[in-house]
Amino acid sequence: xxxxSYLSDKAILNEAFEDISSRIRxxxxxxxxxxxxxxxxxxxxxxxxDVGRRLQDSLQAGxxxxxxxxxxxxxxxxxxRRPALSVTLAQMPGVQIHGFHMKNExxxxxxxxxxxxxxxxxIPLDAKPHFILLPDPYSFDSDRLIRGxxxxxxxxxxxxxxxxxxxxxxxxxxxxxxxxxxxxxVGIGLSGxxxxxxxxxxxxxxxxxxMFITRCQDNLLQELDGKTAGQTLKQLYTDLSPRDQELxxxxxxxxxxxxxxxxxxxxxxxxxxxxxxxxxxxxALAIGxxxxxxxxxxxxxxxxxxxxxxxxxxxVRNKTEALTTPKAGGALLFSCMGxxxxxxxxxxxxxxxxxxxxxxxxxxxxxxxxxxxxxxxxTFLHGYTSSFGIFREKN
Numbered sequence: 001x002x003x004x005s006y007l008s009d010k011a012i013l014n015e016a017f018e019d020i021s022s023r024i025r026x027x028x029x030x031x032x033x034x035x036x037x038x039x040x041x042x043x044x045x046x047x048x049x050d051v052g053r054r055l056q057d058s059l060q061a062g063x064x065x066x067x068x069x070x071x072x073x074x075x076x077x078x079x080x081r082r083p084a085l086s087v088t089l090a091q092m093p094g095v096q097i098h099g100f101h102m103k104n105e106x107x108x109x110x111x112x113x114x115x116x117x118x119x120x121x122x123i124p125l126d127a128k129p130h131f132i133l134l135p136d137p138y139s140f141d142s143d144r145l146i147r148g149x150x151x152x153x154x155x156x157x158x159x160x161x162x163x164x165x166x167x168x169x170x171x172x173x174x175x176x177x178x179x180x181x182x183x184x185x186v187g188i189g190l191s192g193x194x195x196x197x198x199x200x201x202x203x204x205x206x207x208x209x210x211m212f213i214t215r216c217q218d219n220l221l222q223e224l225d226g227k228t229a230g231q232t233l234k235q236l237y238t239d240l241s242p243r244d245q246e247l248x249x250x251x252x253x254x255x256x257x258x259x260x261x262x263x264x265x266x267x268x269x270x271x272x273x274x275x276x277x278x279x280x281x282x283x284a285l286a287i288g289x290x291x292x293x294x295x296x297x298x299x300x301x302x303x304x305x306x307x308x309x310x311x312x313x314x315x316v317r318n319k320t321e322a323l324t325t326p327k328a329g330g331a332l333l334f335s336c337m338g339x340x341x342x343x344x345x346x347x348x349x350x351x352x353x354x355x356x357x358x359x360x361x362x363x364x365x366x367x368x369x370x371x372x373x374x375x376x377x378x379t380f381l382h383g384y385t386s387s388f389g390i391f392r393e394k395n
Contacts, residue, residue, distance in 0.1 A: 003330025007074025052175030068165025094193030161368030
């Protein structure tokens with residue numbers, strides 16, 4: 001397995017395209033790549049629409065996929081909110097790659113039969129594929145896609161991110177082969193001699209202690225350990241340090257334990273969800289997730305230091321688990337638009353830490369409007385997260 005990523009931040013797209021093309025010709029004079037990934041940031045939409053076709057015509061790739069973005073990653077570097085082009089070539093022996101585009105009205109119901117999902121995607125269930133997903137956030141129900149894939153392909157890894165190159169309307173471009181789309185989602189399924197190790201760094205640390213939900217309704221959190229959510233929050237705030245009290249006002253989240261059978265809960269065991277508001281009348285919290293009684297939850301805080309520590313923690317865990325597995329061929333990073341220099345005060349933060357742990361691995365990707373990745377075996381759409389996919393051969 002061979003991956004090579006290229007990045008150009010030339011202000012004119014044609015110049016960026018030629019810059020990368022010349023380097024590809026030097027590095028890949030004969031080989032036709034099995035997979036090409038392309039992410040484009042901050043060029044005019046008229047220019048951008050043709051990038052996928054031009055690359056496919058010149059490279060004759062087995063499969064090409066990509067999208068527009070508010071920032072891109074290539075050569076393990078990050079370029080945010082300014083023009084840049086990221087192109088990655090991968091040779092993947094023994095891997096079958098199937099690309100697909102889907103409009104929202106073509107989505108099967110979440111609990112449609114697996115055979116229905118297999119028919120729509122054209123990917124056999126018994127192939128046990130892994131998925132890279134690139135939906136448009138304004139025209140497509142990404143959550144329904146993720147839940148449906150989890151239901152029908154439960155053993156498959158799903159990673160990706162929501163295109164971030166524009167606002168509502170037809171401002172994003174999705175690339176598949178020599179075609180571009182302004183709506184829906186593009187994706188690929190990879191089956192055969194390919195494994196994906198995933199790292200989802202949600203950038204939060206727990207505060208207080210784990211509690212049981214003792215009363216709730218849909219996404220309304222009413223009682224924790226028999227006390228109203230409002231009472232619990234007031235007590236938590238009193239117990240925090242001055243620094244954490246400051247974070248509490250703007251960066252408080254709820255973590256939901258993903259394994260009910262655990263006896264102890266640690267950082268990384270929680271699915272982080274937004275707190276939408278507190279009702280003054282009922283003392284209940286509105287949470288960005290459906291809840292149920294007896295779930296274990298814990299409040300979390302997020303800031304630059306915490307996000308750095310969380311990424312370190314997840315990479316240490318991955319490095320320990322990966323000691324006996326084949327060497328990675330390449331990696332993708334799907335990072336939130338709210339991370340990067342905006343959060344850390346410097347560009348390239350997550351990429352630098354990733355390379356410091358895992359070495360000279362080809363790393364590319366983009367900054368997303370939402371990140372797709374698994375937490376304890378179930379796939380979710382995240383925010384403020386960096387979701388990594390590390391690709392290696394099974395054998």
